[in-house]
Amino acid sequence: MGKIIVIANQKGGVGKTTTAINLSASLAVAERKTLLIDLDPQANTTSGLGIALGNGEPSVYEILIGEKTAEELIHATEIEFLKVLPSRSALIGAEVELVGAISRETRLKRALAKIKDNFNYIFIDCPPSLGLLTVNALTAADALIVPIQCEYYAMEGLGQLLKTIQLVSEHLNPRLKIEGILLTMFDTRLSLSHQVTSEIRSHFGAQVFRTVIPRSVRLSEAPSFGKPVLLYDIKSAGAQRYLELASELLEREEVR
Amino acid sequence: MGKIIVIANQKGGVGKTTTAINLSASLAVAERKTLLIDLDPQANTTSGLGIALGNGEPSVYEILIGEKTAEELIHATEIEFLKVLPSRSALIGAEVELVGAISRETRLKRALAKIKDNFNYIFIDCPPSLGLLTVNALTAADALIVPIQCEYYAMEGLGQLLKTIQLVSEHLNPRLKIEGILLTMFDTRLSLSHQVTSEIRSHFGAQVFRTVIPRSVRLSEAPSFGKPVLLYDIKSAGAQRYLELASELLEREEVR
Numbered sequence: 001m002g003k004i005i006v007i008a009n010q011k012g013g014v015g016k017t018t019t020a021i022n023l024s025a026s027l028a029v030a031e032r033k034t035l036l037i038d039l040d041p042q043a044n045t046t047s048g049l050g051i052a053l054g055n056g057e058p059s060v061y062e063i064l065i066g067e068k069t070a071e072e073l074i075h076a077t078e079i080e081f082l083k084v085l086p087s088r089s090a091l092i093g094a095e096v097e098l099v100g101a102i103s104r105e106t107r108l109k110r111a112l113a114k115i116k117d118n119f120n121y122i123f124i125d126c127p128p129s130l131g132l133l134t135v136n137a138l139t140a141a142d143a144l145i146v147p148i149q150c151e152y153y154a155m156e157g158l159g160q161l162l163k164t165i166q167l168v169s170e171h172l173n174p175r176l177k178i179e180g181i182l183l184t185m186f187d188t189r190l191s192l193s194h195q196v197t198s199e200i201r202s203h204f205g206a207q208v209f210r211t212v213i214p215r216s217v218r219l220s221e222a223p224s225f226g227k228p229v230l231l232y233d234i235k236s237a238g239a240q241r242y243l244e245l246a247s248e249l250l251e252r253e254e255v256r
Numbered sequence: 257m258g259k260i261i262v263i264a265n266q267k268g269g270v271g272k273t274t275t276a277i278n279l280s281a282s283l284a285v286a287e288r289k290t291l292l293i294d295l296d297p298q299a300n301t302t303s304g305l306g307i308a309l310g311n312g313e314p315s316v317y318e319i320l321i322g323e324k325t326a327e328e329l330i331h332a333t334e335i336e337f338l339k340v341l342p343s344r345s346a347l348i349g350a351e352v353e354l355v356g357a358i359s360r361e362t363r364l365k366r367a368l369a370k371i372k373d374n375f376n377y378i379f380i381d382c383p384p385s386l387g388l389l390t391v392n393a394l395t396a397a398d399a400l401i402v403p404i405q406c407e408y409y410a411m412e413g414l415g416q417l418l419k420t421i422q423l424v425s426e427h428l429n430p431r432l433k434i435e436g437i438l439l440t441m442f443d444t445r446l447s448l449s450h451q452v453t454s455e456i457r458s459h460f461g462a463q464v465f466r467t468v469i470p471r472s473v474r475l476s477e478a479p480s481f482g483k484p485v486l487l488y489d490i491k492s493a494g495a496q497r498y499l500e501l502a503s504e505l506l507e508r509e510e511v512r
């Protein structure tokens with residue numbers, strides 16, 4: 001039960017949040033019990049699903065510092081099988097406050113231990129950095145999905161990310177593995193998209209998901225309505241591709 | 257002499273590096289002596305200008321930890337009046353290593369003091385976070401340019417950024433002010449672009465630059481040739497808008 005999948009890449013704006021929201025929503029409509037955790041102080045996953053925390057309302061920050069349990073902060077969404085652990089800007093403080101704390105890297109892992117088996121999938125959306133929040137996510141994780149934008153700078157940061165994964169799997173989490181590399185914002189009209197895609201496939205081979213997410217304006221409009229794209233426009237290319245990605249993920253599970 | 261302008265926004269992928277490279281290149285071709293500092297461990301500014309550091313070659317990391325002076329590490333570019341202080345992934349270590357160091361926030365400011373008057377403009381490209389690297393940049397700065405993508409999540413992080421600017425100006429740098437807010441990746445065909453733009457203009461009024469940067473594929477292709485867009489395709493909309501932005505900035509200077 002309970003496979004924890006982290007969505008991470010320190011390069012900014014590559015589609016981490018968009019993947020976290022739409023992949024988890026696609027699995028939830030396939031009736032897999034899914035929890036989505038927002039571990040970014042920007043809280044884009046939280047607002048992208050239309051969740052607004054009231055003044056002083058606790059968030060994943062209180063879980064990391066030990067004031068609340070994960071169970072207490074699970075929020076429902078419009079989709080029955082999709083739940084969310086929301087974030088807020090207070091989370092910015094966690095990186096600094098936990099620097100000197102005991103076993104600061106395993107806070108999230110320990111907080112999720114009790115609820116892990118209540119879900120089929122737990123996704124964690126990360127901020128665009130390799131700091132303590134992302135290390136907490138990688139330490140708690142079973143697997144990692146790396147979204148990569150089909151643009152020139154996409155390949156630059158991969159070396160650093162792979163080094164961090166190596167360090168985490170050596171010292172904190174030996175079971176961590178890459179579930180897959182996801183190509184995002186692919187534009188068939190641009191030769192750059194084709195060049196980057198073929199370079200990434202030649203580097204990473206079968207680790208790259210078959211499903212490629214196209215640039216699709218519906219994907220960037222959906223969060224302004226607080227909805228995953230499949231509730232905003234199910235016929236759009238963005239919605240269809242994320243449903244396909246969910247099936248590709250489930251296919252891999254069944255085969256194992 | 258020597259106006260230090262920081263390009264910052266913790267939201268990822270909004271065009272910080274693209275603005276840092278192309279605005280500084282546009283000022284350099286107008287024969288303003290310009291230094292561009294890459295303060296992001298991803299080193300996209302460095303590679304976007306075709307600079308490749310050899311094994312063990314020092315970077316801005318060695319300046320922050322005090323092993324090298326800024327003067328020693330200035331690199332030339334294809335444009336006579338444009339120089340660069342390059343970055344590399346070792347910079348990731350600075351955030352952790354400097355946490356306990358004395359006056360960790362003013363390292364960059366002190367390193368730039370000796371060379372500041374050799375340039376008309378010094379630009380600093382920041383990583384997508386509000387950690388010690390960005391705080392060092394804001395402490396050294398005279399002014400700040402905030403690129404904002406014309407997308408839904410654009411407004412979300414602004415509150416946090418403004419709070420950080422407030423803290424820096426109260427405790428570390430009373431002269432810090434917002435030079436301007438720059439709208440990037442504007443697509444005239446998308447209603448979302450128009451909605452976000454009018455919302456940002458109504459919030460920030462005259463602080464928003466008149467010049468708006470359109471989504472332009474030439475801008476995303478240029479870094480793969482290691483060139484600013486004005487050397488790659490001067491006639492493109494991207495190149496023309498950044499030249500206009502440089503004139504708008506110079507106009508403001510002349511008026512003051």
Ligand SMILES: Nc1ncnc2c1ncn2[C@@H]1O[C@H](COP(=O)(O)OP(=O)(O)OP(=O)(O)O)[C@@H](O)[C@H]1O
Nearest residue numbers: 012013014015016017018128214215216220268407
């Ligand atoms: N396939 C797509 N087509 C069009 N727009 C997209 C697509 N994927 C994401 N976007 C838009 O691009 C922007 C960046 O995406 P997103 O916020 O998901 O990236 P991120 O990696 O989570 O960013 P950050 O590094 O700031 O956390 C958002 O405005 C989003 O709506």
Ligand SMILES: Nc1ncnc2c1ncn2[C@@H]1O[C@H](COP(=O)(O)OP(=O)(O)OP(=O)(O)O)[C@@H](O)[C@H]1O
Nearest residue numbers: 012151268269270271272273274384470471472476
């Ligand atoms: N106006 C534009 N039109 C088209 N593509 C653009 C434009 N501006 C930037 N890009 C592309 O979008 C991507 C993100 O831009 P960029 O890397 O400059 O953002 P950033 O804010 O520096 O990202 P990070 O948060 O990772 O530092 C890059 O691939 C870049 O080439």
Ligand SMILES: [Mg+2]
Nearest residue numbers: 016017040044
């Ligand atoms: Mg995100």
Ligand SMILES: [Mg+2]
Nearest residue numbers: 272273296300
């Ligand atoms: Mg950048």
